[in-house]
Each structure stands twice: as C-alpha cells, then as structure tokens.
Amino acid sequence: MPTQEPSRFLQVTDSNALELACRLLGSARHASLGVLQPGSGMPALSRVALGHDALGLPLILISGLSAHCVALQQDPRCGLLVGEPGAGDPLAHPRLSLECLAERTGDSERSLLRDIFVAWQPKARLYVDFADFSFWRLRPQAASLNGGFGKAWRLEGQDLQALLQRLGKHPPPSAGQ
Amino acid sequence: MPTQEPSRFLQVTDSNALELACRLLGSARHASLGVLQPGSGMPALSRVALGHDALGLPLILISGLSAHCVALQQDPRCGLLVGEPGAGDPLAHPRLSLECLAERTGDSERSLLRDIFVAWQPKARLYVDFADFSFWRLRPQAASLNGGFGKAWRLEGQDLQALLQRLGKHPPPSAGQ
Numbered sequence: 001m002p003t004q005e006p007s008r009f010l011q012v013t014d015s016n017a018l019e020l021a022c023r024l025l026g027s028a029r030h031a032s033l034g035v036l037q038p039g040s041g042m043p044a045l046s047r048v049a050l051g052h053d054a055l056g057l058p059l060i061l062i063s064g065l066s067a068h069c070v071a072l073q074q075d076p077r078c079g080l081l082v083g084e085p086g087a088g089d090p091l092a093h094p095r096l097s098l099e100c101l102a103e104r105t106g107d108s109e110r111s112l113l114r115d116i117f118v119a120w121q122p123k124a125r126l127y128v129d130f131a132d133f134s135f136w137r138l139r140p141q142a143a144s145l146n147g148g149f150g151k152a153w154r155l156e157g158q159d160l161q162a163l164l165q166r167l168g169k170h171p172p173p174s175a176g177q
Numbered sequence: 178m179p180t181q182e183p184s185r186f187l188q189v190t191d192s193n194a195l196e197l198a199c200r201l202l203g204s205a206r207h208a209s210l211g212v213l214q215p216g217s218g219m220p221a222l223s224r225v226a227l228g229h230d231a232l233g234l235p236l237i238l239i240s241g242l243s244a245h246c247v248a249l250q251q252d253p254r255c256g257l258l259v260g261e262p263g264a265g266d267p268l269a270h271p272r273l274s275l276e277c278l279a280e281r282t283g284d285s286e287r288s289l290l291r292d293i294f295v296a297w298q299p300k301a302r303l304y305v306d307f308a309d310f311s312f313w314r315l316r317p318q319a320a321s322l323n324g325g326f327g328k329a330w331r332l333e334g335q336d337l338q339a340l341l342q343r344l345g346k347h348p349p350p351s352a353g354q
Contacts, residue, residue, distance in 0.1 A: 009242060034222045077218070
C-alpha cells in the first residue's frame with residue numbers, strides 16, 4: 001500500500017472512528033467526486049449530490065451528458081471526499097476520503113432508488129426523472145479518515161464493512177436527524 | 178477533449194464567468210485535491226488549505242509524510258475543486274474545478290511563500306515551519322466552471338491566463354475582503 005500513510009501515524013480503528021466516519025458520510029448531502037479523464041488520465045473533480053442505499057453504499061444521480069459520467073463509463077475508479085470544514089483551520093475539521101468503484105444501476109432498480117435518493121435530496125425531484133440521468137452506486141474499496149491533526153485512520157476490509165452496515169441504518173437527513 | 182462537456186452545453190467565457198471563477202478561487206480557503214495513487218492509479222481525494230502566489234497560482238503546504246505528497250512526487254497531475262454549497266440543492270451553487278500540474282517549490286522561495294501563505298491561512302503559523310512541510314504550486318492546465326444548472330464554462334488558454342491575472346491581484350481574505 002504505497003500511498004498509505006506510514007503506520008506510525010495511523011491509529012487503530014475503534015468504534016469512535018467508525019462513529020465519526022458514519023457521521024461524516026451519513027450527514028453528507030454533497031461530496032467531491034474524483035474521476036480519471038478518458039485519454040489523459042488526469043484526475044478531474046466535480047461536486048455531486050449524495051444519497052445512500054439500504055446497504056450503506058453511496059448513491060449518486062448523474063447526467064449521461066456530464067464529464068464525470070463519461071469518465072466513469074470508461075473507468076469506474078473514483079474517489080469521494082465528504083466532511084465540511086468549519087471556522088478556523090480547514091484542516092482541523094474531520095473528513096473522510098473513499099476510494100470506490102462506480103457501478104451504474106439497472107432500470108429495474110430505478111423506482112426504488114428514486115424514492116431513496118429523493119429522501120436524501122428533496123430538490124432532486126426537479127430532475128430525477130430526466131431521461132439522461134441515471135443512478136450510480138459507489139462501492140468503497142478503502143477509506144482514509146482524518147479527524148484533524150494527528151488523528152488518522154485507514155479503513156479496509158471488516159472495518160469498511162462495519163462502516164457500511166452502520167450507514168445502511170442511518171436515516172436520511174430529512175427523516176428526523 | 179473527450180471529457181469536455183458537449184459544446185452545446187457550454188457558454189462562451191465572458192467577463193462575468195471570469196469574475197465568478199476569480200471569486201470562487203480567490204475566496205477559497207480550502208479545496209478538495211485529487212491525486213493519482215502510486216501503483217494503483219486510483220483517484221484519491223483529500224482536503225488542502227489553499228493560498229495563492231502573486232501570479233495567481235494556487236499554493237498548498239503539505240507534509241512529505243502525507244499520502245497526497247507521496248503521490249504528487251510520483252505524478253504531478255492533480256485536480257482541485259473549490260466553491261462552497263449553501264442551502265438547498267448542492268448542485269445549484271457554483272464551483273470551479275481545475276486540472277493542474279503540481280510543482281514543489283525550492284528552498285530559495287520558502288521565506289517569501291511562507292509570508293504569502295500565512296496571510297491566507299493564519300492558523301498555518303502553527304506548522305508552517307515544520308521540516309517535513311513544503312510548498313507546492315499548482316499550475317492550472319484547464320478549468321471547468323459550473324455556475325449552477327445550465328451554466329457551464331470551460332476555461333483554457335487565454336481565458337485561463339486572464340483568470341490567473343485577476344487572481345494575482347486578489348487580496349487574501351484576511352487583508353480586507
């Protein structure tokens with residue numbers, strides 16, 4: 001794992017870390033999405049509105065006309081960053097970075113995912129039924145959690161599964177959070 | 178340019194678009210940074226604190242121990258996303274995505290860049306002089322500006338230069354914005 005921070009800087013993942021990661025991802029209504037530009041391979045970032053399915057998997061609704069959708073069709077590898085900085089040093093506030101594989105969902109799921117997504121993103125009612133929009137699931141492969149200076153965790157394997165399980169039970173922000 | 182949005186969805190870059198891009202980048206105190214993970218080539222996102230040098234080039238201060246620094250040392254290609262969503266639909270708020278090449282700055286500039294950066298990030302005084310931290314310039318190669326639904330611009334060449342010129346004159350947030 002060449003890009004993993006040296007382990008002496010990583011803390012052991014415990015329930016507090018999982019709780020923080022779940023809070024960050026579960027309360028995020030938007031995220032930065034990073035994809036690979038077809039051809040050049042340059043990392044290209046965009047903002048996406050975020051929901052989660054019942055398995056805790058991040059869900060995005062994107063237009064087939066958008067650059068990130070064109071990129072994901074060619075290479076499903078993507079990164080997702082959530083967490084809102086508050087006042088003061090932006091690096092003192094926690095954030096979660098997920099490394100994911102994106103997967104376009106099929107028509108058979110559309111109606112179900114529509115209802116789930118609109119619960120997270122009520123304003124998406126305006127365009128959720130446009131023909132060029134489709135739902136994509138992002139399957140996390142690993143995650144880096146940064147809780148502020150000196151607080152870093154790497155979530156993989158069972159830790160990541162535990163995070164998704166917690167997230168699957170997390171209600172949408174509009175449902176009484 | 179396979180990932181560029183079809184031109185029928187792009188507007189002609191005018192002074193209003195440049196002004197919006199300048200405002201987004203000039204007022205951003207943090208950004209999402211996307212790099213390529215060494216080995217896997219996965220896009221990996223993180224949060225960075227942001228400053229700008231006198232040429233309008235984005236400036237970041239990162240630790241050599243961080244995963245994004247290790248990645249940039251191996252491949253300078255990176256993406257940067259700025260712009261804060263407000264209430265309502267997160268996609269209704271403007272954002273700017275830059276495709277950049279990162280360049281580590283030399284020791285001879287350190288003192289000057291230190292003063293510039295601390296003007297943008299007063300809290301960075303706490304760690305700006307740590308030996309493992311270094312300044313990197315991000316040289317934008319192209320940018321996508323999204324002003325909300327139906328408002329998209331692509332900035333390249335002269336438009337991008339015009340943006341950087343404006344930004345070079347932009348005072349740090351702490352200097353009376």
